[in-house]
Amino acid sequence: MPANPNMKILIVDDFSTMRRIIKNLLRDLGYNNTAEADDGNTALPMLQKGGYDFLVTDWNMPGMTGIDLLRAVRGDPQLASLPVLMVTAEAKREQIVEAAEAGVNGYIIKPFTAATLKEKLDKIFERIDAQK
């Protein structure tokens, strides 16, 4: 069962096929309320308008990258506590540490499986619940 099936999730990736895959996987996990953006510059104003409960973002995108989007989110008082899951091909240890320091909630490297996505989402919600 999803933590909150109505939560609104923004999926940010420059490849439309990857957005479609994540959207379908999320729907299969019970999350039907999703929107898409193709980079940080498109995503940030959408997030700032409000209404989003969760952010799934790629790292390497033209325009604004995922790490910059993450920093912008953490730097915005309205968005600072938004849970962010990074799904990326960037696999260097320095980068994972960088994302952790920037305040990411979960980090998945591509290629990934549906089970990994579910596991990370569950873990993030578990932690958020524990903090409440």
Next chain:
Amino acid sequence: MAREIGINAELISLAKDLVKHLEEGDTEAATGLIDELARVRETELFQQIGKLTRELHNAITEFDYDQRLSDFAHHEMPDAKERLNYVISMTNQAANRTLTAIEAAMPICETLYAESSGLNMQWQRFTKREMSVGEFREVSKTLRKYLQDSEAQLGQLKSHMNDILMAQEFQDLTGQIINKVIKMVEDVENHLVNLIRVAGIGVTTQKQENNEELAGPQVPNLSSASAVRGQDEVDELLSSLGF
């Protein structure tokens, strides 16, 4: 080779004479021999320089006439770009075609799943004799409708599966195209290595990692030393950071 042996023999014989003269205390003859030795050495050096100059000259003229390099620059590189762009567009098409078929098939699966699990439950009640006659009439209507509908829906599913199957045909074509580009890159590489060899530039084998650009997907056998090898290592690293 023969000339080298000749020079060596000349040097040895001069050296032997030099030792003999020195032992005999004949400094004048010894000095003459030292001059002679230096002359032989210089001749050899000039010959080597001459040989290198000729090789370099030949190589440069060869490259001038070498149609291959000019072909690479003017035709094959742009062709390779075009080919790789085509690979991107084919794989993109295949992914979209597959996703479209899956998105169309998924609701059919969900309907079939919901209807069959509902019927299954009712059938179990029927076999346990927990069902009234009136209820059974309703169930048998639902069952008939399910059997009719599912036949058509399974037919649709099969056609979506076929579509997914056909979308994989890109692999053969992109494989062939990429092989051609690999071959071309190898040719360019060989020509460049030759050029570097002739120019005598030392090649540093140490590869410099570019830290400005993002590394992107790791490729087996080319993985960066600092890259994790899978999701397990990401999780380990994050948990060591308190995640």
